[in-house]
Amino acid sequence: MLRQISGSIAVAEAIALCRPEVVPCYPITPQTHIVEHISTLVKSGQLKNCSYENVESEFASMSFCIGASAAGSRTYTATASQGILFMMEAVYNASGLSLPIVMTLGNRAIGAPINIWNDHSDAMSVRDAGWIQLFVESNQQALDVHIQAFKLAEALSLPVMVNMDGFILTHAITRVDMPTQEQVDQFLPPFVARQKLDTDAPLSIGAMVGPDAFTEVRYLAHHKQKEALAIIEQQAAEFQEIFGRDSGGLIKSYYAEQSEIVFVAMGSVVGTMQELVEELRAEGHSVGILSLRSFRPFPGNAISKALSNAKQAIIFEKSFAVGMGGVLASEIHMATVSNDLKISSVIGGLGGRTITKKSLGKIVECAMHGELDKEVFLDLEGTTVVKELRRQQEGQSSGPVAENILRDMGVVSASKTL
Amino acid sequence: MNKQDTSTLNPSDRQTVKFYQTGTFTVGNRLLDEEFRTVQATTERSNSLDSGHRACQGCGQALGARYALDAAMRATDNKIIAANATGCLEVFTTPYPETAWSIPWVHSLFGNVAAVASGIAAALKSKGDTTTRVIAQGGDGGTTDIGFGCLSGMFDRNDDVLYICYDNGGYMNTGVQRSSATPPAARTATTMPVGDNPGSSFNTGKYLPTIAMAHEIPYVATASVHDLHDLERKVEKAMTFRGARYIHINVPCPLGWGSQPAFTIKLSRMGVECGLVPLFEAENGQLTDSTKIRYRIPVEEYLKLQRRFAHVLKPHNTHQLDAIRAIAESNIKRFNLL
Ligand SMILES: Cc1ncc(C[n+]2csc(CCOP(=O)(O)OP(=O)(O)O)c2C)c(N)n1
Ligand code: SF4
Ligand SMILES: [Mg+2]
Numbered sequence: 001m002l003r004q005i006s007g008s009i010a011v012a013e014a015i016a017l018c019r020p021e022v023v024p025c026y027p028i029t030p031q032t033h034i035v036e037h038i039s040t041l042v043k044s045g046q047l048k049n050c051s052y053e054n055v056e057s058e059f060a061s062m063s064f065c066i067g068a069s070a071a072g073s074r075t076y077t078a079t080a081s082q083g084i085l086f087m088m089e090a091v092y093n094a095s096g097l098s099l100p101i102v103m104t105l106g107n108r109a110i111g112a113p114i115n116i117w118n119d120h121s122d123a124m125s126v127r128d129a130g131w132i133q134l135f136v137e138s139n140q141q142a143l144d145v146h147i148q149a150f151k152l153a154e155a156l157s158l159p160v161m162v163n164m165d166g167f168i169l170t171h172a173i174t175r176v177d178m179p180t181q182e183q184v185d186q187f188l189p190p191f192v193a194r195q196k197l198d199t200d201a202p203l204s205i206g207a208m209v210g211p212d213a214f215t216e217v218r219y220l221a222h223h224k225q226k227e228a229l230a231i232i233e234q235q236a237a238e239f240q241e242i243f244g245r246d247s248g249g250l251i252k253s254y255y256a257e258q259s260e261i262v263f264v265a266m267g268s269v270v271g272t273m274q275e276l277v278e279e280l281r282a283e284g285h286s287v288g289i290l291s292l293r294s295f296r297p298f299p300g301n302a303i304s305k306a307l308s309n310a311k312q313a314i315i316f317e318k319s320f321a322v323g324m325g326g327v328l329a330s331e332i333h334m335a336t337v338s339n340d341l342k343i344s345s346v347i348g349g350l351g352g353r354t355i356t357k358k359s360l361g362k363i364v365e366c367a368m369h370g371e372l373d374k375e376v377f378l379d380l381e382g383t384t385v386v387k388e389l390r391r392q393q394e395g396q397s398s399g400p401v402a403e404n405i406l407r408d409m410g411v412v413s414a415s416k417t418l
Numbered sequence: 419m420n421k422q423d424t425s426t427l428n429p430s431d432r433q434t435v436k437f438y439q440t441g442t443f444t445v446g447n448r449l450l451d452e453e454f455r456t457v458q459a460t461t462e463r464s465n466s467l468d469s470g471h472r473a474c475q476g477c478g479q480a481l482g483a484r485y486a487l488d489a490a491m492r493a494t495d496n497k498i499i500a501a502n503a504t505g506c507l508e509v510f511t512t513p514y515p516e517t518a519w520s521i522p523w524v525h526s527l528f529g530n531v532a533a534v535a536s537g538i539a540a541a542l543k544s545k546g547d548t549t550t551r552v553i554a555q556g557g558d559g560g561t562t563d564i565g566f567g568c569l570s571g572m573f574d575r576n577d578d579v580l581y582i583c584y585d586n587g588g589y590m591n592t593g594v595q596r597s598s599a600t601p602p603a604a605r606t607a608t609t610m611p612v613g614d615n616p617g618s619s620f621n622t623g624k625y626l627p628t629i630a631m632a633h634e635i636p637y638v639a640t641a642s643v644h645d646l647h648d649l650e651r652k653v654e655k656a657m658t659f660r661g662a663r664y665i666h667i668n669v670p671c672p673l674g675w676g677s678q679p680a681f682t683i684k685l686s687r688m689g690v691e692c693g694l695v696p697l698f699e700a701e702n703g704q705l706t707d708s709t710k711i712r713y714r715i716p717v718e719e720y721l722k723l724q725r726r727f728a729h730v731l732k733p734h735n736t737h738q739l740d741a742i743r744a745i746a747e748s749n750i751k752r753f754n755l756l
Contacts, residue, residue, distance in 0.1 A: 064537035207514045212514075
């Protein structure tokens with residue numbers, strides 16, 4: 001059924017169609033509307049046989065998921081930003097114990113400086129945590145990929161995180177096609193746990209493992225993620241058969257194979273890029289996009305193949321490793337060592353800064369003239385940076401950076417409301 | 419210990435229960451009429467925590483955990499799922515690939531056992547399973563310090579979990595550091611007996627049983643491993659309530675206390691008899707009962723069997739001894755122990 005709703009409500013209703021049995025939650029912008037709506041669905045009796053609990057922290061929320069999942073329940077939660085940092089130890093634990101929990105990450109920047117707006121720092125902070133990490137470009141995909149996430153998690157007995165851009169997707173009201181319960185039931189079978197706390201068949205979960213077996217346990221986690229590469233594709237195909245939509249999968253190419261210059265990106269920015277690319281192609285330019293829908297597992301082979309005809313890849317990221325640079329860029333470097341490919345890393349959209357078609361257009365223009373640097377910070381206010389650097393050189397007590405910069409930029413009043 | 423290669427245990431895989439001692443307290447009054455006998459009086463008991471684990475000789479926690487879990491098993495017709503915090507109990511029971519647990523058991527992290535147990539209880543609730551019950555267990559560090567937030571949350575929501583804290587007065591698994599349950603003056607690796615106020619500081623620390631009572635949960639009790647009948651009774655009683663319950667068990671630790679393994683039961687009793695370890699029960703925040711001290715002993719009798727208090731008994735530290743006496747005195751008044 002076609003509905004005109006926000007991304008958060010769409011996701012909440014999709015989750016309800018997946019019949020979760022346990023949903024703990026903790027508020028943090030911009031994911032809060034998702035769990036608020038699930039709470040109403042449970043309390044009103046629309047979502048049956050579901051224990052919903054507003055717990056005391058994100059650490060408790062993920063720990064609650066761990067207990068519930070180990071006891072054989074389909075389990076879901078959502079968080080963002082500071083929330084995933086607060087639950088970090090349990091995030092690693094959930095994947096270490098191979099528990100098929102599904103979590104939405106309403107992607108948001110990480111402080112300090114505290115910032116509630118969108119970027120991918122939170123997703124990247126858990127890139128080595130052993131979770132499957134999927135990204136979506138639109139609210140329709142968000143809805144669809146959550147349904148696939150449960151099936152994927154349970155097939156592999158691994159936790160799955162669906163990354164959805166905060167505000168840009170969570171708060172945007174768009175048209176979505178909401179599947180029926182029958183369709184979801186046909187796609188997603190009831191949960192059968194690979195390991196379960198059961199009084200009729202007692203087993204111990206979470207034993208201490210020393211050097212004798214630790215490598216094997218860790219290797220298996222890696223192996224399972226590699227298995228996921230095929231399963232993600234297979235399930236996206238199954239999904240398309242039942243729901244008639246192309247959602248999910250490892251990568252999505254928009255003219256990538258037949259273009260000289262290719263953007264590589266994750267999430268909603270692909271939408272902006274699509275508009276730009278259509279315009280540029282209409283003008284006869286050879287520009288395409290490769291959207292990464294699965295970040296973990298990292299589909300290195302698929303990326304290398306999709307970029308086999310490209311001369312230049314512009315890796316666009318909404319986060320970076322401070323002191324190193326673009327994480328995605330360096331991973332794509334690794335995946336394409338045998339391609340004849342020039343790679344530039346473009347960092348943009350940090351802390352919610354708007355990524356305009358115009359700015360992206362300038363990047364392509366530079367690339368076309370062979371003038372794109374290896375590392376670019378999109379729309380960086382160079383003068384402000386220089387001013388602060390000079391201030392720091394001039395005196396040891398130059399004060400807090402964020403406040404200085406706000407004052408320089410004339411947004412000092414904003415500092416009071418942060 | 420059970421080899422876990424088959425993952426699940428058949429009853430026949432379990433070790434047969436043997437009686438090592440014949441005293442009345444230790445094997446549960448086998449001379450009594452059957453109905454009065456304790457859980458441990460029969461070889462048919464569940465043996466939730468098998469022998470062969472790696473606890474130190476004389477470990478009070480190993481003893482307390484076995485009695486508590488077996489009692490809970492009897493009370494629920496063997497329908498117990500347990501979650502464990504990181505700590506000695508977790509480490510000495512599950513050295514990969516073996517496990518000493520013959521009940522479904524999960525270990526996640528150091529500071530989250532209450533939330534993990536709440537999650538298990540939520541799963542049972544959504545499945546409509548009202549017979550299986552959940553126990554969370556942790557050491558004093560896992561309970562009073564790092565796991566305190568999750569525990570308070572579990573109390574707040576009144577989740578249907580019995581939380582058992584094994585209090586040995588310190589972070590023993592990491593080599594005896596101070597926790598907020600470490601008694602004043604006690605030597606630990608982070609509160610050495612040096613300076614003017616040797617050992618752990620006075621006027622610090624927190625007592626979780628009364629904090630649990632402040633949450634007005636259905637049932638709170640304290641117990642000590644010298645009176646195992648009392649411990650079993652409290653666990654069985656706890657299982658008659660629904661909602662959040664808390665039992666705080668005093669478990670001597672020969673390694674951390676610097677005491678002889680053979681004195682574990684003796685010290686457990688002496689702690690109670692000198693007034694430093696009050697035994698009581700509370701329902702919905704109100705004290706309902708406390709165990710009277712039978713033969714009151716001076717605190718120094720108790721302290722002198724533990725090297726962690728050796729400095730307290732030195733002549734120049736009488737101010738510390740006086741302060742400890744005052745704590746015992748205040749417990750006696752507060753919990754009505756005489
Ligand atoms: C987050 C975290 N911090 C620290 C540790 C290290 N650690 C493991 S067990 C333990 C001490 C446990 O003390 P307690 O809870 O009192 O149990 P005990 O070993 O004394 O029975 C510590 C500090 C850890 N595993 N995880
Ligand atoms: S250190 Fe103490 S608590 Fe730990 S196993 Fe040894 S006696 Fe038991
Ligand atoms: Mg301890």
